[in-house]
Amino acid sequence: xxxxxxxxxxxxxxxxxxGKLRLMTAFFRDTPDPERxxxxxxxxxxxxxxxxxxxxxxxxxxxxxxxxxFNLSYHFVGDLSETVALLWPKPDNPGEPPLLSTxxxxxxxxxxxxxxxxxxxxxxALDEIGRWxxxxxxxxxxxxxxxxxxxxxxxxxxxxxxxxEVEEVWHGLPIPYGPLFAWLENTGPRxxxxxxxxxxxxMLAHPLEERDAASLDPADFIGEWKWDGIRxxxxxxxxxxxxxxxxxxxxxxxDVSASFPDLLDSLLLPRFGTTxxxxxLLVMRDGLVQPFGALQQRLNxxxxxxxxxxxxxxxxxxxxxxxxxxxxxxxxPFTERRAxxxxxxxxxxxxxxxxxxxxxxxxxxxxxxxxxxxxxAGAGADAEAIEGLMLKRRDSPYVPGRPKGLxxxxxxxxxxxxxVLMYAQRGHGKRASFYSDYTFGVWRGEPGEGQxxxxxxxxSGFTDQELAxxxxxxxxxxISRFGPVREVEHTAEKGLVxxxxxxxxxxxxxxxxxxAMRFPRVARIRWEKPTREADRIETLEAMLEPK
Amino acid sequence: MTPAGLYCAAGDxxxxxxxxxxxxxVTHGHSDHARAGHRSVLATAQTLDIxxxxxxxxxxxxxxxxxxxxxxxxxxxxxxxxxxxxxLGSAQITVEKNGFTVTVxxxxxxxxxxxxxxxxxxxxxxxxxxxxxGLPVFHFPEARVEAQKLLAxxxxxxxxxxxxxxxxxxKAQRVIRTLRDLGYERPIYLHGAMVRLCELYARLGVDxxxxxxxxxxxxxxxxxxxxxxxxxALRDTWARKFPDPLTVAAxxxxxxxxxARLKGVELPLIVSDHSDWAQxxxxxxxxxxxxxxxxxxxxxxxxxxxEQQGIAARPLHMxxxxxxxxxxxxxxxx
Numbered sequence: 001x002x003x004x005x006x007x008x009x010x011x012x013x014x015x016x017x018x019g020k021l022r023l024m025t026a027f028f029r030d031t032p033d034p035e036r037x038x039x040x041x042x043x044x045x046x047x048x049x050x051x052x053x054x055x056x057x058x059x060x061x062x063x064x065x066x067x068x069x070f071n072l073s074y075h076f077v078g079d080l081s082e083t084v085a086l087l088w089p090k091p092d093n094p095g096e097p098p099l100l101s102t103x104x105x106x107x108x109x110x111x112x113x114x115x116x117x118x119x120x121x122x123x124x125a126l127d128e129i130g131r132w133x134x135x136x137x138x139x140x141x142x143x144x145x146x147x148x149x150x151x152x153x154x155x156x157x158x159x160x161x162x163x164x165e166v167e168e169v170w171h172g173l174p175i176p177y178g179p180l181f182a183w184l185e186n187t188g189p190r191x192x193x194x195x196x197x198x199x200x201x202x203m204l205a206h207p208l209e210e211r212d213a214a215s216l217d218p219a220d221f222i223g224e225w226k227w228d229g230i231r232x233x234x235x236x237x238x239x240x241x242x243x244x245x246x247x248x249x250x251x252x253x254x255d256v257s258a259s260f261p262d263l264l265d266s267l268l269l270p271r272f273g274t275t276x277x278x279x280x281l282l283v284m285r286d287g288l289v290q291p292f293g294a295l296q297q298r299l300n301x302x303x304x305x306x307x308x309x310x311x312x313x314x315x316x317x318x319x320x321x322x323x324x325x326x327x328x329x330x331x332x333p334f335t336e337r338r339a340x341x342x343x344x345x346x347x348x349x350x351x352x353x354x355x356x357x358x359x360x361x362x363x364x365x366x367x368x369x370x371x372x373x374x375x376x377a378g379a380g381a382d383a384e385a386i387e388g389l390m391l392k393r394r395d396s397p398y399v400p401g402r403p404k405g406l407x408x409x410x411x412x413x414x415x416x417x418x419x420v421l422m423y424a425q426r427g428h429g430k431r432a433s434f435y436s437d438y439t440f441g442v443w444r445g446e447p448g449e450g451q452x453x454x455x456x457x458x459x460s461g462f463t464d465q466e467l468a469x470x471x472x473x474x475x476x477x478x479i480s481r482f483g484p485v486r487e488v489e490h491t492a493e494k495g496l497v498x499x500x501x502x503x504x505x506x507x508x509x510x511x512x513x514x515x516a517m518r519f520p521r522v523a524r525i526r527w528e529k530p531t532r533e534a535d536r537i538e539t540l541e542a543m544l545e546p547k
Numbered sequence: 548m549t550p551a552g553l554y555c556a557a558g559d560x561x562x563x564x565x566x567x568x569x570x571x572x573v574t575h576g577h578s579d580h581a582r583a584g585h586r587s588v589l590a591t592a593q594t595l596d597i598x599x600x601x602x603x604x605x606x607x608x609x610x611x612x613x614x615x616x617x618x619x620x621x622x623x624x625x626x627x628x629x630x631x632x633x634x635l636g637s638a639q640i641t642v643e644k645n646g647f648t649v650t651v652x653x654x655x656x657x658x659x660x661x662x663x664x665x666x667x668x669x670x671x672x673x674x675x676x677x678x679x680x681g682l683p684v685f686h687f688p689e690a691r692v693e694a695q696k697l698l699a700x701x702x703x704x705x706x707x708x709x710x711x712x713x714x715x716x717x718k719a720q721r722v723i724r725t726l727r728d729l730g731y732e733r734p735i736y737l738h739g740a741m742v743r744l745c746e747l748y749a750r751l752g753v754d755x756x757x758x759x760x761x762x763x764x765x766x767x768x769x770x771x772x773x774x775x776x777x778x779x780a781l782r783d784t785w786a787r788k789f790p791d792p793l794t795v796a797a798x799x800x801x802x803x804x805x806x807a808r809l810k811g812v813e814l815p816l817i818v819s820d821h822s823d824w825a826q827x828x829x830x831x832x833x834x835x836x837x838x839x840x841x842x843x844x845x846x847x848x849x850x851x852x853x854e855q856q857g858i859a860a861r862p863l864h865m866x867x868x869x870x871x872x873x874x875x876x877x878x879x880x881x
Contacts, residue, residue: 010814012804013804013807013808013812013813013814013815014813015811015813019704019793019813022703022704023703026703065683066851066852066855068848068851069682069683069848069851069852072682072845072847072848072851073682073683073684073848076682076684076803076845077684077803077805078805079804079805082803082804083684086683086684086685086686086802086803087683087684128686128802426782426811428811433782433783433784433786433787434787483809484809484811
């Protein structure tokens with residue numbers, strides 16, 4: 001538990017991806033089995049046990065600490081687990097600190113009634129950081145900015161391997177992953193995956209640059225719409241006992257089946273066979289694809305209500321076939337996979353699964369016209385849910401990761417708006433000393449009479465040189481400070497205009513302005529532009545997706 | 548109490564006056580306690596040296612050296628200085644009149660510090676204490692253990708400059724000395740604002756090993772080195788030119804994660820020159836006082852605890868203490 005707690009402590013403060021990777025890889029190298037395996041399980045959120053309620057933790061402490069001192073402390077620290085970790089009195093006989101493996105195994109077998117006593121014994125034996133890590137772990141609130149993917153990347157790096165290689169064998173590997181570590185350390189064979197419905201690392205596309213188009217032959221490519229949903233893999237298999245196993249994975253390999261039970265029925269159909277489909281998850285009502293805002297109502301929910309399923313029914317739009325009846329199709333050319341996919345979808349004959357249509361074109365100009373007007377190019381009323389185009393080489397195999405030259409995405413022109421810089425905040429990692437996070441606003445009412453309302457925050461889109469200039473601007477035009485945030489002068493006479501690009505706009509009751517931007521970034525710094533010429537809130541309201 | 552701070556009418560002097568006064572007794576050299584511009588200053592020899600180094604030789608008109616443990620008669624009272632264990636030269640000041648003793652502790656700690664004399668408890672009727680870390684969440688580990696974290700991180704990230712924020716007086720020298728005691732022999736690099744006080748410590752007999760002032764032009768070559776700077780400079784433009792700097796801070800505040808995160812610290816080291824909760828409580832018991840006055844910090848919890856022990860306690864809510872010295876340190880660097 002000690003090494004694990006130290007790792008979690010350090011990770012919780014480390015802002016850079018690279019730094020996190022190095023910390024984790026060093027930990028996996030220096031920590032013996034099975035402890036490192038349980039840590040990897042914790043980092044990938046693979047541990048399954050009943051989480052402890054904060055009230056239980058609090059009650060344990062209240063038996064031991066003066067309530068006035070507890071309240072003053074909690075008020076100061078602001079986090080219950082941390083307050084308890086810091087306040088827990090050291091007993092005379094603290095006992096041996098538990099191993100992480102012991103904690104996990106004990107949690108699985110301890111009864112609810114015996115749990116508080118067990119937890120108190122562990123807290124007695126650990127130090128402040130150990131107690132903090134334990135409490136975060138058992139209350140299920142270990143938020144340290146590490147994704148499952150990043151943890152796998154760190155484990156893979158032990159053996160100089162890629163995360164995708166770990167991903168290939170991951171599903172079905174039991175905790176604490178002894179054979180995985182042995183393989184990564186070159187002391188054992190590649191583990192056999194026994195998962196009947198394994199995830200396969202996704203193939204991704206590069207953005208299409210104009211110079212690419214010039215050098216590519218349109219005849220080599222097939223065009224498809226790029227749908228504004230979430231990328232999923234829908235997989236059905238049969239376990240050794242002959243039961244059907246169905247899984248829905250996110251693009252990153254996260255099992256999201258529990259969020260979309262209404263789609264699993266389609267996968268459970270015997271006609272679905274043992275098949276792995278790559279496609280887009282969309283919300284579809286009355287045969288029409290709904291904008292991303294509708295799908296958002298279904299995301300990041302642990303349990304789904306019947307109401308949500310009825311109101312926002314999900315649908316699978318298939319665009320690739322990765323495996324069928326035990327055959328791995330990923331080495332076949334795209335055209336062949338597509339032909340099999342078409343037969344599969346037709347045979348499935350399920351209203352919740354359809355085929356992503358192709359977009360025919362003879363020249364790049366044809367394609368540009370379709371991109372500019374998807375509705376007129378066959379997408380009809382679904383055009384609202386189209387982000388742009390996908391271009392797939394006819395002969396492309398399905399290569400995990402982002403291989404060069406095979407798949408391209410060509411997004412529709414994003415939205416843009418001229419906004420005024422209002423607040424700046426320091427960044428993280430390499431940008432820690434720069435004011436690199438910018439809150440910007442647009443006018444509500446006449447410039448000079450009305451006021452600027454914040455509409456978003458941008459962190460990217462500028463070069464290092466531009467960042468240095470922006471940082472200098474912020475430092476010399478600060479009018480007040482709130483902790484790490486500086487308010488920058490923004491009036492109708494003085495201020496800085498930023499041209500902001502963004503991918504879409506949603507209504508939001510959380511933001512004062514009533515709108516929330518998707519993926520805003522700085523397109524240009526308009527040093528010369530007077531702030532009174534920045535856009536109005538009405539401009540943004542006009543861009544909102546109709547209700 | 549006067550607007551300038553703690554005042555003793557019978558002796559007509561202030562202790563750690565926050566504004567220029569006629570006669571000031573000074574517990575230690577941090578700028579929130581030792582200010583320039585008093586007519587006369589009574590303090591330990593090291594504290595006077597520190598004030599001289601920081602403010603220049605004309606920081607007051609008249610200096611008087613207090614020898615630890617030796618009573619001095621001032622007006623109708625007897626004053627004695629005792630070591631406080633906070634920084635080099637730091638002292639508590641005991642004031643006695645007609646058999647009633649009041650001890651003003653200034654800032655103090657009970658933990659081991661190789662750069663200064665340890666705190667000596669003085670039996671007192673009234674004890675005036677700080678409570679910077681006066682909450683039971685503050686329990687400070689040994690400085691040695693925290694310094695080992697820094698060396699472990701340096702081994703793990705041998706290409707990154709470890710930029711350690713530490714107060715220029717006391718904390719910096721304690722961190723350096725602790726690293727030396729762990730066998731770290733490489734040069735330790737210093738922000739300009741640190742140099743004079745480190746030189747003074749060395750002159751006064753605290754061996755800090757090889758120290759190098761950071762040459763701004765050479766910053767790019769200090770990957771993997773340990774660089775000490777005032778906390779305020781960590782996130783300043785000055786810090787940018789080091790290779791992939793890793794922000795470290797040595798402070799008692801690092802005990803609380805939100806505080807560390809607010810400051811953008813990547814490696815918090817819990818090293819404080821103040822007392823933690825257990826040390827505060829132990830000290831109040833050691834001095835055996837019947838009255839406790841809390842000058843600054845998290846007074847409420849300590850007052851609550853003392854009352855439960857049957858000690859009459861009250862907070863003085865003194866504004867101006869506890870800022871230590873970040874702003875001034877940056878001015879020095881300029």
